[in-house]
Amino acid sequence: MASPLSALSASVTRILFLTGFSKELKTKDIQAAFSDYDGVSGGFKIKWRDDTSLLIVFSDASVGV
Helix, strand or coil, X not given: CCCHHHHCXXXXXXXXXXXXXXXXCXXXXXXXXXXXXXXXXXXXXXXXXXXXXXXXXXXXXXXXX
């Protein structure tokens, strides 16, 4: 039986890099924007790189497709 990820392209990742947004944007704003994915296959984590860039790390690569 094929795994669910076998249908995904090799370029699919579970990490989304966001940058260039306002310094006023807070974690709760990001959580609200991605709330549809919060309970899907383990959800996601937010990892801030600096004041205007972050990583969204999905627990499962199929969620970020």
